[in-house]
Amino acid sequence: MFNFAEMFQYSFMLRALIGGILISLCAALLGVSLVLKRYSMIGDGLSHVGFGALAIGSAANFSPLEFSIPIVILSAFFLLRISENSKIKGDAAIALISTSALAIGITAASLSGVNTDIDNYLFGSILSLSRSDLVICIIVFIVVMILFILFYNKIFAVTFDESFAKANGTRVGIYNMLIALLTALTIVIGMKLMGTLLISSLIIFPAIISMRICRRFKTVIIMSSIVSVVGFFAGLVISYNRSTPAGASVVLVNLAMLIVFYVIGTVSDKIKAKKFLKQ
């Protein structure tokens, strides 16, 4: 049997575990709303902008996180605007921004000399989470949790039906911005662990997986929190055990769960349909 105690005697593993679980939970909560509002691509766009900002930040010797957080938050508002504005095609605009940010980042990195950090930012590294990063993780987690619980009913209403919420005096724009802001924070911090190219999986997978079998909003939220924690933990253990990249292992565990949940969902739908026909 695999020895957990040995795995977590390394302080970097413990930091990766705690930080990863907190970020996964944030991503799962926000992800349900983003996926249902058809905003999943915003998460992907933001992670690329985050990469560009991190690369420029480290090339210019700024503190990478403190430099990229405000930039990603600004882009989050911008991307949200684009998606709300029906005149510009949102998905195309996000793809333009993603690839441009990636290109700027890579160019900045190569001009400043080859930087090993870049590889870590693209694919993530469990070694990269410093003690101060962990503190930021914990703060972001607490903020996301409090705001999510406090505004749970508003977030539901805005996610389900913006026009109705607006007509009833809910300031929809503020809640959309709140979700975008929290998503931006979660992504910038999660990028270090999961990598630019894989961080949006934390947002999308748990939501899609839980929606396959859960039929109520509350159970979808709870189930995707569970799925995200299980996925991250299992991914990290596999990564340690088999020396596979951590981010990729987490995504593969999520993919496996997605397949299992789809099979379960399909079978239970068929059983229900049969029962219905017998009645």
Next chain:
Amino acid sequence: MEPLLSCENVSFSYENTAVIKNLSFHVNSGDYLCIVGENGSGKSTLTKGLLGLKAPAEGKIIRGSDLHGNEIGYLPQQNPAQKDFPASVFEVVLSGRLNSRRFRPFYSKEDKKIARENLKKLGIEDLIKRSYRDLSGGQQQRVLLARALCAGSKLLFLDEPVTGLDPIVTEEMYKLILELNRKEKITIIMVSHDIKASVLYATHILHLNFDKSFFGRTEDYIKSPMGKYFFSE
């Protein structure tokens, strides 16, 4: 009697083009008003104006003193993303109580009671635990109607409520709305492109046509040149 809602010489523009010019009408308590008009005649712009989401370029929209701020039960047009939304019927209907919440983050027992009562009023209390995405189109519309009643029970504002429903369910929906108007004395404003059904059920018609809009009682509409044009065949 003070009107529940009135428009005085209202003009609206959309993307810098005037769509509605110098429009005046009023809705009294207990009325059933249908707003009809061709595509682009400004139905959705007027809808936004009446809901207080868009200020008119000219003129005034006045809400009666017994119609408080957000006390309008609104049934928006269905959006396609909503059809497979994972939420229980109760969660959806309860979200209609959001405007009464103000700064309190959670729903009270009273809110839940009102939600249950409105489900009962529309004859769908047995759907309470079902998932919204498993319901038929007609059932989904009833659920959204219950949610609208939770938001406000004096005035219901319905934006093309029968779009996408089959003829039988459409008929049922119209009857249900008529019942709410007659029995519960709820004032109805319905945006519709179904002129025939509008004339059948509504007490008043507003036919939007730039600066030559018609507003009046249904029987006068049928005799008007505009009404005659539609009913001559």
